[in-house]
Amino acid sequence: MRKACVLGAGSWGTAQALLLSDNIDRVVLWGREEDGIESIKEERENKRFLPGIKLPSNIEISSDMAYALYDAELAIIAVPAQAVRGVVKSMAGYLEDKTYLVNTAKGIEIDTGMRMSQVVEDVLGGEIKSRFAVLSGPSHAEEVARKIPTVVTVASFKKETAFYVQDAFMTTYFRVYTNPDVAGVELGGALKNIIALAAGIVQGLNYGDNTKAALITRGLTEITRMGIALGGDARTFSGLSGIGDLIVTCGSRYSRNLRAGELIARGYSLPEVLDKIGMVVEGVYTTRIVYKLAAKMGIDMPITQACYNVLYEGKKPEEELNRIMSRQKKHEIEEIVNNIEGW
Numbered sequence: 001m002r003k004a005c006v007l008g009a010g011s012w013g014t015a016q017a018l019l020l021s022d023n024i025d026r027v028v029l030w031g032r033e034e035d036g037i038e039s040i041k042e043e044r045e046n047k048r049f050l051p052g053i054k055l056p057s058n059i060e061i062s063s064d065m066a067y068a069l070y071d072a073e074l075a076i077i078a079v080p081a082q083a084v085r086g087v088v089k090s091m092a093g094y095l096e097d098k099t100y101l102v103n104t105a106k107g108i109e110i111d112t113g114m115r116m117s118q119v120v121e122d123v124l125g126g127e128i129k130s131r132f133a134v135l136s137g138p139s140h141a142e143e144v145a146r147k148i149p150t151v152v153t154v155a156s157f158k159k160e161t162a163f164y165v166q167d168a169f170m171t172t173y174f175r176v177y178t179n180p181d182v183a184g185v186e187l188g189g190a191l192k193n194i195i196a197l198a199a200g201i202v203q204g205l206n207y208g209d210n211t212k213a214a215l216i217t218r219g220l221t222e223i224t225r226m227g228i229a230l231g232g233d234a235r236t237f238s239g240l241s242g243i244g245d246l247i248v249t250c251g252s253r254y255s256r257n258l259r260a261g262e263l264i265a266r267g268y269s270l271p272e273v274l275d276k277i278g279m280v281v282e283g284v285y286t287t288r289i290v291y292k293l294a295a296k297m298g299i300d301m302p303i304t305q306a307c308y309n310v311l312y313e314g315k316k317p318e319e320e321l322n323r324i325m326s327r328q329k330k331h332e333i334e335e336i337v338n339n340i341e342g343w
């Protein structure tokens with residue numbers, strides 16, 4: 001009998017358990033007791049994070065990490081990025097040699113600037129790399145749980161691991177592509193959240209579709225610039241985990257980062273916004289660390305800088321937008337100009 005476990009009983013963890021329960025005999029959804037594990041168990045529904053979706057009988061709910069990981073061929077991490085190190089530390093004693101480990105958290109560790117694969121390796125050691133993968137792409141829990149056609153990417157250092165994870169997740173409504181570019185896939189998923197916050201801010205200020213389209217396009221330029229500097233392949237940012245995720249997060253009514261930006265533009269303070277959303281808003285943390293990394297590495301990231309100023313320096317969104325619009329004139333794509341003599 002095949003067994004998998006999902007670590008994190010929020011909206012994405014619950015959606016992942018539902019997805020895997022279509023392919024794998026037993027799925028254990030693990031969460032902390034304070035996450036209402038008992039009521040999820042009794043009601044067969046995660047009413048706080050994914051209301052309206054009943055959990056099938058092959059999903060077990062548990063707050064016992066040893067039980068969740070025992071004999072599992074696959075373990076999925078689905079907690080916020082800043083909690084990944086702690087969760088991986090607590091699973092270390094129970095993770096079996098045969099278990100594949102897939103991270104789905106989209107973020108960068110604030111204290112270290114590490115990507116999630118680096119955090120996992122830091123805690124578990126280099127041997128985990130051959131069994132590790134990252135799953136990312138345009139995929140809101142609310143739609144995946146309703147079996148709405150969704151397409152994502154799995155990246156791994158090892159081809160066989162990517163193929164294994166692809167098979168474990170693929171269903172008629174969830175299509176998975178493979179990609180060897182772990183850094184690129186991780187960075188696309190993390191950096192898009194900053195742009196989603198900015199898109200929410202312009203939405204909240206009632207600017208038009210022109211502004212949003214410009215933000216998404218120049219946002220992708222910014223993501224790609226930093227993504228390459230941190231080790232990603234430029235081509236990955238034109239894929240599902242890059243522009244694909246950017247499109248969904250800047251347009252979907254389910255996007256927490258977009259909604260958070262909107263509330264900020266309407267004058268709510270950051271603690272009020274986080275309280276109102278009630279789920280993790282990864283872009284708030286990613287903005288902080290990426291702003292610092294960009295300054296340290298000398299990388300031009302005007303949208304990230306504007307987000308940082310609004311979130312952490314008390315600057316007015318309208319003023320930040322004016323500042324971005326009136327910067328020095330530039331070519332759209334430097335690489336094109338550099339290759340044409342006379343330009």
Ligand SMILES: NC(=O)c1ccc[n+]([C@@H]2O[C@H](COP(=O)([O-])OP(=O)(O)OC[C@H]3O[C@@H](n4cnc5c(N)ncnc54)[C@H](O)[C@@H]3O)[C@@H](O)[C@H]2O)c1
Nearest residue numbers: 009010011012013078079080081083105106140141279280
């Ligand atoms: N929701 C989505 O549609 C979606 C899709 C793809 C990826 N993701 C990513 O998945 C990650 C989790 O997001 P989510 O939407 O499930 O968030 P969420 O806020 O809905 O749920 C997070 C869950 O993790 C729990 N948690 C927090 N700290 C913990 C800790 N230290 N130990 C154990 N559990 C802890 C929370 O209590 C909560 O149950 C994020 O990085 C997000 O970007 C989310």
Ligand SMILES: O=P(O)(O)OC[C@H](O)CO
Nearest residue numbers: 137138139249255256257
């Ligand atoms: O759109 P958000 O901010 O809710 O993020 C969720 C996922 O990353 C979407 O793929």
